[in-house]
Amino acid sequence: MALIRFAQASLTRAGATAPCLSCIDFALPAGQTLAVVGGSGSGKSTLAGWLAGWVPHALPATEAGVAEFDGAPLSGALPAVRAGQVQLVQGNPYAALTGCAFTVYDEVAFGPENLGLCEEEIRARCREALALCDAEALAVRAPSTLSGGEAQRVALACALAMRPRLLLLDEAFNRLTPAAADRLLERLRVLPMLTLVLFEKSFERAAGADLMLWLDGGVQRACAEAGVLFDRVLPALTASDAVRAAWRSRAADLWRDGVAAPCSAADALTRFAEVADG
Numbered sequence: 001m002a003l004i005r006f007a008q009a010s011l012t013r014a015g016a017t018a019p020c021l022s023c024i025d026f027a028l029p030a031g032q033t034l035a036v037v038g039g040s041g042s043g044k045s046t047l048a049g050w051l052a053g054w055v056p057h058a059l060p061a062t063e064a065g066v067a068e069f070d071g072a073p074l075s076g077a078l079p080a081v082r083a084g085q086v087q088l089v090q091g092n093p094y095a096a097l098t099g100c101a102f103t104v105y106d107e108v109a110f111g112p113e114n115l116g117l118c119e120e121e122i123r124a125r126c127r128e129a130l131a132l133c134d135a136e137a138l139a140v141r142a143p144s145t146l147s148g149g150e151a152q153r154v155a156l157a158c159a160l161a162m163r164p165r166l167l168l169l170d171e172a173f174n175r176l177t178p179a180a181a182d183r184l185l186e187r188l189r190v191l192p193m194l195t196l197v198l199f200e201k202s203f204e205r206a207a208g209a210d211l212m213l214w215l216d217g218g219v220q221r222a223c224a225e226a227g228v229l230f231d232r233v234l235p236a237l238t239a240s241d242a243v244r245a246a247w248r249s250r251a252a253d254l255w256r257d258g259v260a261a262p263c264s265a266a267d268a269l270t271r272f273a274e275v276a277d278g
């Protein structure tokens with residue numbers, strides 16, 4: 001069964017006459033990665049909030065069609081229950097920090113403490129989450145002293161300490177170097193049974209996902225594998241010239257069978273060499 005299922009779903013903000021999201025229609029099995037792509041203002045963060053269970057309290061709106069998480073309506077769960085299942089990390093890490101923790105460790109422990117877990121379990125979760133985010137050395141620091149990239153890794157650690165089934169990353173790595181962001185993402189992708197949804201303006205980061213969903217003006221235009229969509233989505237997204245050239249060559253049948261399409265400029269150079277060798 002799909003962990004997330006939308007069927008002809010739309011969302012209309014309270015007081016608005018037209019939907020802010022419409023034609024949302026996809027199913028994502030547990031353990032897979034979906035990349036939601038689209039230009040500025042296309043509705044990515046609104047969809048992220050809907051998936052996070054913000055409707056109707058934090059996102060006053062009405063739904064139509066089917067919008068389900070694990071077979072139940074997305075908007076029905078109590079926030080405390082949903083927090084143990086779904087976590088959203090956004091681009092501004094400071095908005096995710098409580099502002100009342102003296103150390104990063106206390107910040108990361110805050111969520112699990114609110115789940116009423118025992119001390120030992122909380123410690124294990126914090127250690128694991130900080131290690132996954134390369135943030136162990138930050139554990140004793142005051143959150144207010146963190147750099148932007150450090151705060152972003154701590155915000156991600158806070159989400160992971162909740163051991164969510166669904167992790168929503170809304171441009172959550174925009175303060176990290178591309179290499180650090182890719183490394184983190186690779187680690188998350190192999191976590192057992194974690195379902196990931198990335199909200200991205202970068203084609204390169206999105207292209208590695210199992211499925212790509214394209215939003216344009218709040219409307220789902222398509223949902224398919226990256227190779228099927230790249231020609232339509234690429235103009236609206238960022239990507240290096242090397243990656244654009246590689247995907248265009250592939251679409252024009254100038255690519256060699258068995259060589260993967262690249263998702264980074266460095267990868268593109270290796271792949272071009274493989275294609276040329278053939």
Ligand SMILES: Nc1ncnc2c1ncn2[C@@H]1O[C@H](COP(=O)(O)OP(=O)(O)OP(=O)(O)O)[C@@H](O)[C@H]1O
Binds near residue numbers: 040041044
């Ligand atoms: N509370 C609100 N009330 C009315 N309109 C809103 C509200 N929040 C967002 N919008 C509008 O909804 C549209 C989609 O916004 P959203 O933040 O989902 O886009 P986005 O794709 O995440 O954009 P970006 O990549 O620039 O962050 C935008 O036109 C935005 O101005």
